[in-house]
Amino acid sequence: MAERIPMISVRDLYKSFGEHQVLTGVDLDVEEGTTCVILGGSGSGKTVLMKHIIGLLKPDRGQVFVEGEDVVPLDDLELERVRRKFGMVFQGAALFDSMTVYENVSFPLREHSKLAESEIRKRVLDKLAIVGLHDVAEKYPAELSGGMRKRVGLARAIVRDPKIVLYDEPTTGLDPITTDYVDEMILTAKEKLGVTSLVISHDVASSFKVADQIAFLSDGKIVAHAPPAQLRASTHPVVKLFLSTWFGKN
């Protein structure tokens, strides 16, 4: 194979909501088995971009390829097939509030596999332990703190060991130790399972730790896309400003 197909490939993506232009020509490639972090200001369209990749939103124009297949024209049924490759962590966790933590995390397994209950139990408790949660399995989301809910969302996203995991701000609102845990988890998933990850983050420090590539979204475009070390040398004014807020403090 002379040229590898990227796991995710976004081409010239446009999206507006009414008059409001959010994405204006996004291009982004994520190679298989790598971690790409998307940085960008609040409201810059990071979540909107991620929702296009998993087909929750349809673009006004442009293409999204997942393993070489354009997912934009797919209908619901075909999208289901593509979505089985994914796990997604929502910015607001998006747990099913009528279900317990255990039911939430086991949900993808029940829907898409015929595992025995004992095996399901093992996997669920395993993933909950990875995100540092114990003794919450029988609680309902409403009984948890925001950070705990986020971690349940993480466990649910990775419980089927998907090929691609989309993390929308996985560590926002978590304490530093848990943040470290989650960073380690993303790294381990990449090293042990070859998972491809796309991570939206505001946390420059953890981005530099987990990322193979960092893409910077500004004004509806990816204005910089480079490995972390090179990004620090970027001359783009918004990127410089963004990074200086963190590196400046150290």
Next chain:
Amino acid sequence: MTDEGQRPPGRAAALTAAVAWVGERAIAGVEAFLGVVSLGGSVARWMVRPPFRLENLFAQFDFVGVGSVLIVALTGLFTGMVFATQSWSAFERFGAESLVGPTVAITITRELAPVLSALMITMRAGSATCTELGTMRVTEQVDALETMAVSPVQYLLVPRVLAGLLMGPLLAMLFDTAGIFGGFAVAVLIKGLSVGTFLLRTQDIVGPDDVTEGLVKSAVFGLVVMLIACYRGYYASGGAKGVGQATTNAMVTSAVSVFILDYLLGLLFH
């Protein structure tokens, strides 16, 4: 209309506003109608596709059907009693008290049972369904389902709509029973009509067609009110306020639809 801007807001402006308001309403109405129909189509498509989640279905049967038993029975009982009391005082004038039984039975089976039990389903199950789905939508739980490669239409809407379709007629039958019993209680136990007269006259005049009409209507109503609740909730937006609005909308649309459909289906039967 050219010098609209210069004139003080007067009758013409008020008229324009009124016409615009009616126009907007009409367009919104047509949009909603098409939306409900197309959602109904996709519910039908997902209904016949595996997996069949019986557990979800029975949970909805329980919620929509079993949960409405008491309220429907009570409504039916008192409707029958009120109706018997009123028709007694009317029929008494020309000595036709024996017709109270069949009058109550026909009106209840054909009209009151389907309409009133559909309104009870709307109030109880429809409102809860709309709020629940709306909340799931605005908190991204619906999106989460989709990303897990589970169709929210199949997982959430199919069981709810089916519950409306199947529980509608069952609840109407319960209403029939309670209502006719209410009529019996008033005519026989209170007013002193003989048991034989009440039963014989009722059996003579009320036929299976009356019951069929009622059951067909109540199946359609059950389907429609749950579909409307699902439609409004599923497409809710704008946070808690939006969910509240969706529910209000669903209640109003459902109730009006029931009355309109009752008339249209009535034409079909007679």
